[in-house]
Amino acid sequence: MRFARFRRASSPASAARPRLSRDAYVLGVIAFFVMVGFGVVIPVLPVYARSFGVGYIEVGAIISAFALMRFVASPFVGRMIDWGGERTILTIGIGIVAASSGLVGIAQDYPQLLLLRGAGGVGSAMFSVSAMTLLLGAVPSLRARSIGFYQGGFLIGGMAGPALGGLLATISLTAPFFFYAGTLAVAGLVGLVLLRPRTVRGGDAAAESAPPIRFREVLRDRGFRVACAANFSQGWTSFGVRGALIPLLVVEVLREPTVFTGIAFACAAVAQTLALAPAARFVDTVGRRPAIIGAFAVAAATIAVVPFAPNIWVLTALLCIYGVAAAFMGTAPAAAVGDAAGPKGGRPVAVFSMFADFGAIIGPLVAGYLADTVSYPVAFAVGGMLLLATSLYATRMPGGVPAQK
Template sequence: MPAPRSAPWWRRTRRNSVPRADRPRLSRDVYVLGVIAFFVMVGFGVVIPVLPVYARSFGVGYVEVGAVVSAFALMRLVASPVVGRMIDALGERSVLSIGIGIVAVSSGLVGIAQDYPQLLILRGVGGIGSAMFSVAAMTLLLGSTAPTMRARAVGFYQGGFLIGGMAGPAIGGLLATISLQAPFFFYAATLAVAGAVGAVLLRSGAKPTADDAAAVRVPLRVVARDRRFQTACAANFAQGWTSFGVRGALVPLFIVEVLRNPTAATGVAFAIAAVAQTVALAPAARFVDMVGRKPAVIGGFALAAAVVAAVPFSTDIVMLTVLLSVYGVAAAFMGTAPAALVGDAVAGRGGRPVAVFSMFSDVGAIVGPIAAGLLADSVSYGAAFFVGAVFLLAVALLAITIPRPADRPGEH
């Protein structure tokens, strides 16, 4: 009698071997953090299209306008190491609420800034609050979720950001017709709602789940030697570089200057890509949790590298939009798998490791746009995109070295 064939991976999952009542579920904190992410990103999306125009209204040049945008990311980077220690001392919920409050107050004050120095300082202060919020939220998210559900928790959280990010710019455009200050007041209001939701509904702190291999906080020096954590940090840097330096800074220029399309085409292409990423988030997160982090990182980053390398060869806006949409699908894996790797490496107890993980993205976001711009100016668009693709491919290759027992959810 022939030996029975093994079932395919989509049937060979833990979910099918566990009674429905005993299957792990997303915690209440995950749903609350998803709602908070939506309100935060709606407000952020409202401000982003208006901020450069508002900065120019103070009679400054393009360099000063760029400094306002960079100040936010720079102060996020500077504050992140301190935020990890604050979480250890005060707890995730307190740091998250204080961070949102700082961004809310500073954003409201931006709307009544009297001169450019005030605007620059207030945006920098907002970056500090943003670091507090984002690191605390991710620490709480990873710590309150079972290892076999971490990618889905991250996916739900990121879904709140994506949906808010799609709605924000449209609202911002309407508010800008009222005044350039109105979007900043709206941002402060949405942050106040987000802060109130967090203060009332979030639990006092992340507690390790029973599925975690360790119930104590793993020292940073130990985590730093873990290949899963190293891969996740490299992934965050590559994403920061590529998303802000290549996709965010050069693609809009490529559409206008090379493909000869109006600026509005950029918004349409990016919106379609965002929808593709949002639709792909749930199945991507399920793949990461059920099949493993390692294949998700390898496949997602390799696909993204191929797409980024192909972008300069686009002949029209339709071809470019298709490529950006495929990149959006890859981004669904790139956003969920590295964060889940961090959660596994720290056994659900984040703090300083999560802050370090966040810093790698900020470094990429700060250096990437400048480096990509220099490459585009001195060499070509193709060279700038190629370097971004190399970083993404390097992450896929690094993920191959993750030890076999550690590439499954919850295994250490």
């Protein structure tokens, strides 16, 4: 009996079971600090912009400038990574966002504020593309779980940030920006000290020395194209429909106070966080294709019926269902990018990121126009149609879990 126990403890299968890399854990911690600071700023930024005596269009431009500059900068980040490595570009990117956020707190006029927020978008692109490139370097059996852990850091930080932002705003409107700069400084220091250089990551030596897959070959990969379509539809629906219209739906249709919007979104974030681990395991073991087909179909149906919710409780339940689907929607497409691009996919990751940014730029404009000129249900239905189109397109992906690249 003792011999049998010894054999089980020492079996090759258990000894060789893959685990998340140190980089994945470090990036999860970095994501937490980044999102805590970002969440602190979000509730205050529109009010701070209004303090410069500008209108609502100018306030919207402050928010759009960040996403626009992320979109413009992303194509160059892949080449930066090829030149300096992921750790270097990630640290520089976080430093740019930290410096620009601190300077926002001492901006003297609206043009300075707009310029500094745009600079923050450039740094954000450098950070996010570098981090995702590192995560997708994991072996295929752990790609989704690495991404899930990273996104969990973002979600937990995002839940804590707005509450801290409300407290800091009682001190002054500029205090959250200095706090954000501080959390980013911590995140950058963690990355600089704990992330390993590319040459000593401890992965497969053959994979590390192999040349990157040509971008033209990545573009021919159907999984990569589906992932880009998925990111576009998510950017459109999350920012243009969910983020921009649901707060108005709560106040103007359901006639509830604004605080209920925060409660509903917080419940959805908790649901998404709880679903991340099982969703990532499903994506890594069953496959990317069924996860994208199922999750985007559920999200499409859910977002389409949101404007018909009779009360805040039904709306909250629908948002929680959407949050569970979002756990799959956030991990499966990104894992598909890693499958197509391999561990040195800086440029494909940048293109993948651009699709989400593009959706986030035009989604709010189109959704707002449809809500103004037609109706809320039509605006939500368009977002649902994009999600459903992604689900149908994913049926053309290869099934199963791909071999390691």
